[in-house]
Amino acid sequence: MKHAYVFPGQGAQFTGMGKSFYDNDPRAKELFEKANDILGFRISDIMFTGSEEDLKQTKVTQPAVFLHSVIGFLCLNNPRPDMTAGHSLGEFSALVANGAIAFEDALRLVSIRANAMQKACELVPSTMAVVLGLDDAKVEEACAAITDDVVVPANYNCPGQLVISGTKTGIARAMEILKAAGAKRVMELAVGGAFHSPLMAPAQEELKAAIEATAFNTPHCPVYQNVVAKAVTDPAEIKQNLITQLTGAVRWTQCVQAMIADGAARFTEVGPGKVLQGLIAKIDKTAVTDGISTGTEEVVK
Incomplete structure (x- = not known):
């Protein structure tokens, strides 16, 4: 039975995240202080006591979720993943967990990524929307039908849940098309x-x-x-896929299906929340899922 470790992305943040790690494990405290030095501000203070609005700042959100996930993993007692994966931002956590990149280097890249994405968001009015209860092919067809604007499938989260991404005007038009096509719900994020x-x-x-x-x-x-x-081990290919990911779709459904096809029977989510556990259960009901999101290695069912 192969054991996969998976890591969440942006959106899983909450006030107080990581505090139990900091309080209960000297290794975690050292890593948080190192992160504060690398980033040039005390992100640990924002994570532990900041408001919801503070945590929503992109320059904070992405490093915060990364730190919660990676420090949680590094403080486990000799974890032995057979495979790793992360949802969007979570891919950087997955790459620290499997030894592809050092903690410090990954944190710097996450910070650069967050700030670059924030700047890109300010160039064009744009947004995302989640589409529920419609086949992926129909969502793809609706996106392709809008040829004079940017609208693309962005996150294949699980069967019947696909997030689309594009300009404000394009997404508004796509939402109407998708509602008419029979989607159970279409909601801007x-x-x-x-x-x-x-x-x-x-x-x-x-x-x-x-x-x-x-x-x-x-x-x-x-x-x-x-x-x-699919499974990747070549460092050059890993780099290229990380770069492509910013403009490419997150094929989470297909990632989980590939891991199961390659022998994964247990999935442990490390990081804030339980979103990935829920998605994995919808992708394959036979998969065993659990999660670690506190500083005391408490297993969340």
């Missing part, structure tokens, strides 16, 4: 912009330079990357 779409191209250029200048190692086990939904 409270996000800063069109993540995982061509509108992130300016951020992609900035991140590409940083990734290419960073050392990546051959990982201890495969990572199932969002844009290809």
